[in-house]
Amino acid sequence: MNEALEPQTNSAQPHVIIVGAGFGGLAAARALKDAPVHVLLLDRTNHHVFQPLLYQVATAMLAPSEIASPIREVLRKQRNATVALLEVTRIEADRRQVFFSYLDGEERSLPYDYLILATGVQQSYFGHDEFAPFAPGLKSITDAEAIRAKLLKAFEIAEIEVDPAQHRDLLTFVLVGAGPTGVEMAGAIADMVRGMLKSDFRRVDPRSARIILIEGGPRILPAFSERLSRKAHARLTRMGVEIRTNAPVEHVNAEGVIVGGERIASRTVLWTAGVTPSPAAQWLKAEADRAGRVRVLPDLSVPGRPEIFVVGDTASLDQDGKPLPGVAQVAMQQGRYVGRSIAGRVAGQAPTPPFRYFDKGNMAVIGRNFAILEAGRVRLSGLVAWLAWAAIHIAFLPQAGNRLMVFTQWAWSYITKQGGARLILEPRIDAAKVSGTKP
Amino acid sequence: MNEALEPQTNSAQPHVIIVGAGFGGLAAARALKDAPVHVLLLDRTNHHVFQPLLYQVATAMLAPSEIASPIREVLRKQRNATVALLEVTRIEADRRQVFFSYLDGEERSLPYDYLILATGVQQSYFGHDEFAPFAPGLKSITDAEAIRAKLLKAFEIAEIEVDPAQHRDLLTFVLVGAGPTGVEMAGAIADMVRGMLKSDFRRVDPRSARIILIEGGPRILPAFSERLSRKAHARLTRMGVEIRTNAPVEHVNAEGVIVGGERIASRTVLWTAGVTPSPAAQWLKAEADRAGRVRVLPDLSVPGRPEIFVVGDTASLDQDGKPLPGVAQVAMQQGRYVGRSIAGRVAGQAPTPPFRYFDKGNMAVIGRNFAILEAGRVRLSGLVAWLAWAAIHIAFLPQAGNRLMVFTQWAWSYITKQGGARLILEPRIDAAKVSGTKP
Numbered sequence: 001m002n003e004a005l006e007p008q009t010n011s012a013q014p015h016v017i018i019v020g021a022g023f024g025g026l027a028a029a030r031a032l033k034d035a036p037v038h039v040l041l042l043d044r045t046n047h048h049v050f051q052p053l054l055y056q057v058a059t060a061m062l063a064p065s066e067i068a069s070p071i072r073e074v075l076r077k078q079r080n081a082t083v084a085l086l087e088v089t090r091i092e093a094d095r096r097q098v099f100f101s102y103l104d105g106e107e108r109s110l111p112y113d114y115l116i117l118a119t120g121v122q123q124s125y126f127g128h129d130e131f132a133p134f135a136p137g138l139k140s141i142t143d144a145e146a147i148r149a150k151l152l153k154a155f156e157i158a159e160i161e162v163d164p165a166q167h168r169d170l171l172t173f174v175l176v177g178a179g180p181t182g183v184e185m186a187g188a189i190a191d192m193v194r195g196m197l198k199s200d201f202r203r204v205d206p207r208s209a210r211i212i213l214i215e216g217g218p219r220i221l222p223a224f225s226e227r228l229s230r231k232a233h234a235r236l237t238r239m240g241v242e243i244r245t246n247a248p249v250e251h252v253n254a255e256g257v258i259v260g261g262e263r264i265a266s267r268t269v270l271w272t273a274g275v276t277p278s279p280a281a282q283w284l285k286a287e288a289d290r291a292g293r294v295r296v297l298p299d300l301s302v303p304g305r306p307e308i309f310v311v312g313d314t315a316s317l318d319q320d321g322k323p324l325p326g327v328a329q330v331a332m333q334q335g336r337y338v339g340r341s342i343a344g345r346v347a348g349q350a351p352t353p354p355f356r357y358f359d360k361g362n363m364a365v366i367g368r369n370f371a372i373l374e375a376g377r378v379r380l381s382g383l384v385a386w387l388a389w390a391a392i393h394i395a396f397l398p399q400a401g402n403r404l405m406v407f408t409q410w411a412w413s414y415i416t417k418q419g420g421a422r423l424i425l426e427p428r429i430d431a432a433k434v435s436g437t438k439p
Numbered sequence: 440m441n442e443a444l445e446p447q448t449n450s451a452q453p454h455v456i457i458v459g460a461g462f463g464g465l466a467a468a469r470a471l472k473d474a475p476v477h478v479l480l481l482d483r484t485n486h487h488v489f490q491p492l493l494y495q496v497a498t499a500m501l502a503p504s505e506i507a508s509p510i511r512e513v514l515r516k517q518r519n520a521t522v523a524l525l526e527v528t529r530i531e532a533d534r535r536q537v538f539f540s541y542l543d544g545e546e547r548s549l550p551y552d553y554l555i556l557a558t559g560v561q562q563s564y565f566g567h568d569e570f571a572p573f574a575p576g577l578k579s580i581t582d583a584e585a586i587r588a589k590l591l592k593a594f595e596i597a598e599i600e601v602d603p604a605q606h607r608d609l610l611t612f613v614l615v616g617a618g619p620t621g622v623e624m625a626g627a628i629a630d631m632v633r634g635m636l637k638s639d640f641r642r643v644d645p646r647s648a649r650i651i652l653i654e655g656g657p658r659i660l661p662a663f664s665e666r667l668s669r670k671a672h673a674r675l676t677r678m679g680v681e682i683r684t685n686a687p688v689e690h691v692n693a694e695g696v697i698v699g700g701e702r703i704a705s706r707t708v709l710w711t712a713g714v715t716p717s718p719a720a721q722w723l724k725a726e727a728d729r730a731g732r733v734r735v736l737p738d739l740s741v742p743g744r745p746e747i748f749v750v751g752d753t754a755s756l757d758q759d760g761k762p763l764p765g766v767a768q769v770a771m772q773q774g775r776y777v778g779r780s781i782a783g784r785v786a787g788q789a790p791t792p793p794f795r796y797f798d799k800g801n802m803a804v805i806g807r808n809f810a811i812l813e814a815g816r817v818r819l820s821g822l823v824a825w826l827a828w829a830a831i832h833i834a835f836l837p838q839a840g841n842r843l844m845v846f847t848q849w850a851w852s853y854i855t856k857q858g859g860a861r862l863i864l865e866p867r868i869d870a871a872k873v874s875g876t877k878p
Contacts, residue, residue: 045863063502076638405851
């Protein structure tokens with residue numbers, strides 16, 4: 001037990017613990033705003049990340065704080081919600097306890113009446129964890145800053161590198177996986193070398209960089225219609241991106257990748273391929289689908305545990321015979337649904353009808369001025385889709401401050417073609433060995 | 440030799456190497472814009488830091504990228520300048536060579552005709568390096584992010600901490616040294632607990648935090664007139680900051696500080712006290728003053744080495760019997776002077792008159808709406824000084840993009856009383872041990 005997190009008043013009210021402050025967890029917390037419950041939202045970082053724009057941090061367009069919002073600032077006015085920076089270690093569903101490691105490392109627990117798991121996904125190398133050190137993925141702000149440093153350093157090193165073979169490898173960028181992240185990153189890197197970096201080097205011509213997008217399947221952006229996928233393919237190609245489809249990656253190491261038997265030498269390989277669910281299913285000892293996501297009932301509860309709900313990327317639910325996709329919209333709608341269900345149950349109302357996902361559409365952006373958009377029967381590509389993409393993404397940022405700063409940065413970058421946050425930040429060099437060039 | 444950095448054309452033109460892209464180094468590079476020379480600017484980071492606003496990154500007001508400018512972006516249009524991300528290790532003045540560690544760790548060198556050392560200062564613990572792990576200083580963006588995380592985490596831990604004694608220590612913030620950095624940090628932390636953090640916690644009242652500013656000397660801000668120093672003192676006191684003057688710190692460890700025999704328990708001690716010059720004097724085997732700064736001639740060259748100049752915080756020069764202060768204005772004016780001197784010498788002009796510092800004045804800000812300002816006979820304090828401070832700092836940011844983003848962020852924060860970048864960013868948790876709450 002951790003008394004500090006126990007509610008200080010009205011402790012007769014039900015305790016709702018939410019684990020994870022991504023799109024699902026935050027939506028659930030907000031939906032419980034007016035319910036007579038204590039909400040406790042646990043996350044292992046202090047910020048909610050607006051994942052759809054994370055690639056823009058990785059490509060030096062936006063600053064981390066522009067797309068990350070302090071969770072407790074977002075919920076500041078919601079007086080029934082408490083936020084805690086804690087890492088959950090396990091769950092005892094029979095005793096209705098969530099365990100976490102406390103400050104001193106000791107394991108402590110908190111009781112719940114309702115539990116919402118919104119723990120999302122993490123990077124997956126499909127059984128090849130040995131690729132990880134050579135092909136970082138993009139799931140957190142820290143990941144994005146590391147990728148940004150890796151991309152920018154390739155040009156910095158090339159500028160001082162003498163050996164022409166090294167030069168070529170330094171300016172070869174490989175992206176493994178052509179889903180939205182891979183496509184958006186490839187487009188952003190292509191923009192970067194032709195825009196913001198163009199005139200900044202004296203030895204290196206950033207426009208000579210090779211950007212190679214590798215996809216195991218037959219086409220890029222398989223979640224989109226074939227027509228739009230083809231349009232995106234054509235656009236990327238025109239921007240100088242080399243696309244290889246039907247090309248499963250066989251190996252990744254410090255020298256590059258092997259794909260279809262061919263070795264591509266590269267010092268910068270990025271993993272935009274796969275994700276694996278959080279260990280929520282193991283925590284609950286619940287049935288999981290093949291990917292490891294918790295199979296939930298139509299009301300998003302866990303079979304046999306009506307007080308435990310799983311939402312977002314770590315939940316598995318079919319709709320009309322097809323599994324729901326792992327996108328922000330699903331997580332948000334599921335979070336809101338569960339929040340409302342609990343509020344209804346607490347108020348003694350009749351059970352809510354089963355969850356139903358309303359697909360508002362799907363978008364992907366390919367560099368400046370071009371996006372593809374699918375919503376119902378609407379299929380758009382080009383500048384109009386890009387403007388819609390920009391407007392919708394700004395509107396969905398969780399705080400007004402984020403919206404203002406992202407809008408200002410985008411407008412400025414659009415005019416000047418300069419990026420917003422081209423910093424290489426690395427752990428401080430040990431003060432004792434400082435001999436260098438700046439205070 | 441590193442051929443990659445050798446000029447590819449006009450190699451008969453003189454080579455000017457500048458080490459350090461702070462205020463002095465950047466000003467020198469810019470002053471050589473139209474001179475028929477090759478400028479090579481070396482720094483061990485990729486960005487110029489606008490030091491006077493670094494405390495605002497440490498207190499979650501501004502984002503790192505708002506006050507840090509990519510060096511090569513700043514010099515993009517200056518075609519005679521090359522920028523390289525390199526760490527200088529030593530200098531052989533007799534052979535006119537600058538040495539640095541190359542990519543493979545091997546030591547390489549570059550020849551120069553003129554050398555400008557603008558290597559600044561680093562944190563100093565006055566012979567007590569054992570304090571360093573417990574009292575971080577503020578010299579780089581990485582430092583600022585670490586302090587930001589430390590400040591914000593104190594409140595996060597307090598929110599989940601049960602033990603009341605721990606609570607008190609967590610909410611006690613000690614700043615060692617009441618120069619401009621200490622004073623500005625203390626004011627910003629006071630603003631933070633009463634503004635942006637005020638309503639964000641459920642157990643902790645951030646306004647109960649103690650902020651203690653410790654100064655070994657008889658008064659805060661000794662560089663200012665006594666009257667303004669008194670005003671700043673009164674303002675800080677009114678904001679709830681406890682100030683202790685004539686209080687040299689005797690010890691710092693994980694439990695807090697000992698000052699004047701008294702132990703102050705604190706989990707957050709920040710070192711805003713001292714700096715020590717870069718090892719430029721050792722590199723040159725040149726005469727140094729007591730602090731370790733290189734004694735330079737009135738033209739800022741090193742005695743016996745008319746081709747080597749030292750500027751900014753790492754140079755020692757008296758004017759009217761008093762040593763020049765270690766401030767940005769001195770560094771900028773010296774950098775510009777040396778750049779122009781070299782341009783003149785290359786053009787065969789008569790030697791320039793000795794360097795003379797023109798003191799444009801001195802400012803310090805104490806929280807929202809209050810600053811003190813001294814310029815010649817003008818002495819101002821309060822809102823007008825604060826507006827002048829804000830306008831001047833925005834104007835002096837090196838890039839238009841920085842100016843726009845800082846202005847937007849300040850205006851927004853002024854209206855909403857919310858900060859701009861409240862992120863706790865830490866090295867990624869090892870993917871293998873991920874068990875937590877977010878993708």
